[in-house]
Amino acid sequence: MEKVCAYAGIAVKGYQCERLFEPGTITRKDDGTRMRSCKWDRYLLGTHSPSPQTLRKIYGHMSPSQAKALQVFYEHPMWVALAEGPLDADYWQRFYQSLPLSIQQLIFKRNTSGSQPKSLKIIRDSTVQGLLRIWNHDAFACLIALCRDKSITVDFQAQQSLSFAVHKYVQYLLISDFSHIPMLLWTYFEQVIVEDSRLSKCDLDLWQGGFEQTFCYAQAMLSFLLAAEDLGIVGSFKSQQLFLYWKLQGNTQLINQELAQAFNDPHYVLPESKSGLNWLIATMNKHLAKHQQVSIRH
Incomplete structure (x- = not known):
């Protein structure tokens, strides 16, 4: 449902979804209190799945390419x-x-x-x-x-x-x-x-580390991924896939250190070691089309 909201350009909230896709279900009592089904809240929480009829309403509000992408994900x-x-x-x-x-x-x-x-x-x-x-x-x-x-x-x-x-x-x-x-x-x-x-x-x-430990790891992954985007190392989805995979295969600690160092440099200058970011970029370039390859800047 987050993808639905992103395609529709609305907040990830049940009321916004219901107002867009099923506005007729939102009514008001005599005293002005708003009434609605709240089923879109359950969709967003993942506790219920949209029916085929609801899916058709969602697809109908999108461009053909967006509807196809969402259908592929849903199925x-x-x-x-x-x-x-x-x-x-x-x-x-x-x-x-x-x-x-x-x-x-x-x-x-x-x-x-x-x-x-x-x-x-x-x-x-x-x-x-x-x-x-x-x-x-x-x-x-x-x-x-x-x-x-x-x-x-x-x-x-x-x-x-x-x-x-x-x-x-x-x-x-x-x-x-x-x-x-x-x-x-x-x-x-x-x-x-x-x-x-x-x-x-x-x-x-x-x-067994629980949600907090895993979420901490996830936030670190996001932080380094965003730094790589700012540094021009990651652009396309393909380069993101390569970055996330090959970073695990190399000297991950050194790569993370050098990402932080380059990101904090006012000119985004990459460190010169051969086994950290330079190795990662060179490895990624082997699997990228020439026009997508990353230039190594010092």
């Missing part, structure tokens, strides 16, 4: 991966096969005959890293499924990597799509996802 596999309840192997098999081909290639064995049903690989650290590198909701949905699907084999190192990768992406969600309801997202993860998944058996310090 995203992420919600299938996060569904509540015990979910069997058949459920997860259908889910995996709904994901983009680039992700399926990471998790399924190569089937040369084409006549046999797809079977999953043993999940190893390289698979988890490949998914995290994609850094989008599709990859996150797959990571969640690998945590919850009890029918697959995940080796020990991959279990640790899964915990780290999912926690990092949750931090990202807390500062992006769920920034208006961070506690609700965290509570759902803590009570529904973590308790009945591989996340309950590894890297417990990440998940």
Whole structure:
């Protein structure tokens, strides 16, 4: 619903949504007291989902491109991966096969005959890293499924990597799509996802630190991301994905220090070390089109 409000150019509040999309439901008593259904408040809190009829009203107030983008998000596999309840192997098999081909290639064995049903690989650290590198909701949905699907084999190192990768992406969600309801997202993860998944058996310090610790990490992620934008290191969504992933693969502490140092420099001059920001930018440039590459300034 935050995306709905952003597209509509209104505040993230139930009354504003209701006034725009269903103004006829807002009435007044004889004494002037305003009456309304408040269902939009529940949509914003995430406790209820809009009906198909309500979704059509929302889409009708947007441009075709905005409506399509919102529909893709609302129907995203992420919600299938996060569904509540015990979910069997058949459920997860259908889910995996709904994901983009680039992700399926990471998790399924190569089937040369084409006549046999797809079977999953043993999940190893390289698979988890490949998914995290994609850094989008599709990859996150797959990571969640690998945590919850009890029918697959995940080796020990991959279990640790899964915990780290999912926690990092949750931090990202807390500062992006769920920034208006961070506690609700965290509570759902803590009570529904973590308790009945591989996340309950590894890297417990990440998940037992509670909301405050995780939100602190998320705020730090946002701070460094905003600094990178101001420094011209991050511009496009692709560069943001690369920045967030490769920063984790390098000397993260040094990169963070140099981001702060460059941001506080009156001329935004980057430090000259080769293993900090310079390494990160050079690595990002290898994966960016020439016109999107970052120039290293000293």
